[in-house]
Amino acid sequence: MITAPVLPVDMRVTGLAKSFAGTPIFADVSFGLPRGEATAIVGANGTGKSTLLRCLMGLIPADAGEITVLGTDVSTAPPAALRQMRAQMGLVSQKHNLVPRLSVLSNVVHGLLGQRPGIRHWSQSLAPAASREAAMAALDKVGLARLAQRRADRLSGGQSQRVAIARALVGQPKILIADEPTASLDPAAGEDVMDLFFDLARQEGVTVVFISHNIEHALRYGDRVLGLAGGRMPLDARAESLSAAALRGLYD
């Protein structure tokens, strides 16, 4: 096994366990995320990948174990400190989760709410010039500046996921989290979105954690692959040391 290069660690998880209503989801999960690396999480349905991501952001509490993200202890941090931590993270999810009736630009401006709370970031029409420019710059990066005024529910799937990426990037996060970002897209649009997402993440030197059911994606875009199976995390390896066949074994 190749040892990881010594990089500052943005996220460290030790002995994490989570159960729902007495049914254990996973236990004894430990890993660290070095700055600037992309880590893929793979595993069959129901192994708790999304749950793990939610625990990392403090959106749901873990049962046991420690999570430190950007120096914040997620399980003990008061709400304000958690918000401050999340303001340095971006989330892209499977269903894009844009607010349907609002404009694309308003949706991207919302990405700044963690850093700049309050009514001025409720809508693009109230937003300060600097925030509007930041949002337009983020939209430009995903190639959709021309659709800034369009309502979010009038976008195609691929466009809508790009807007979600712009929203996640607008606050210049240190960590990007993606929960199956291509699950609701056709294969071609999925490739485009993954290429764009990782180009931008690497340009900005962002640490990435992403869930993927696509083994090729996990190996191609991940520097490292974590695998969940049987309520544990039996796989933690550099992507280049893994074969697609070895990863498929995880789904049996």
Next chain:
Amino acid sequence: MTDTTAHAPARYDRPSALAFLGYAAAVVIILWSFAGAGFSVDKMLSAPPRFADFVDRAFPPNLEPQVLERLGWKMLETLQIALAGAVIGVIVSVPVALLAARGLIVGPWVNQIVRTILGFIRAVPDIAWALVFVVAVGLGPFAGMLAIAIDTIGFCGRFFADDMEGIEKGPSESLSATGARKLDVVACATIPAAMPAFISTSLYALEKAVRSSTILGLVGAGGIGIELKVGFDLFDYPTAMTVILMIAVVVIAIEHLSGWARTKIIGEQR
């Protein structure tokens, strides 16, 4: 192929003994209610001639220009009471609903207390609220407007809260994940997502307000209801009939208008 044919289930399930007792009890309660309501075949048979007598005396309705003008102004006042009360009620309902919606801003205790208060508001009939406000602020349309407003809060506060509880949680979660505060999440994700439901509920509230406002005059809370009462009290049935027809026309018109506005504003959604 298999040699057995699949058997369809029995057409009817045999009710359990307990269910049978339940049905029997329901029938008894319904019959008992007829007795309690003074159901009388004699009166049913004697009513049509008396009703015909009323209709005979009420028709033709009073269509004298000065009566129509007076009633027209009263009808306008009625609509003003309804609109003003409904608008105030809808506006106040938004913050109230934020407190009543479970898992949104405040804890379950506050939700329960607010929902109980809203339940109480709804349990008291609009006409009773009008009586209370006539005592509080005196006779006239202002008492009626307050009654409509509080009635609307009872209705919209509860349904706005239900609407917000029922929306898809994804967008809110994505905003929480950026570190947004609860209030910001509600303003940016929850309320925009619930807006079509809010508009629909508000239009129903307006229809309800127009119906209510037409009878508030019976207790002196303004509007056309007083004309109805005076008409019956003075045995001026033609004028009373004019009032009834006027109310019917206006209420039906408002229902159509509100239905049209509903499809216009939110109909093309999804």
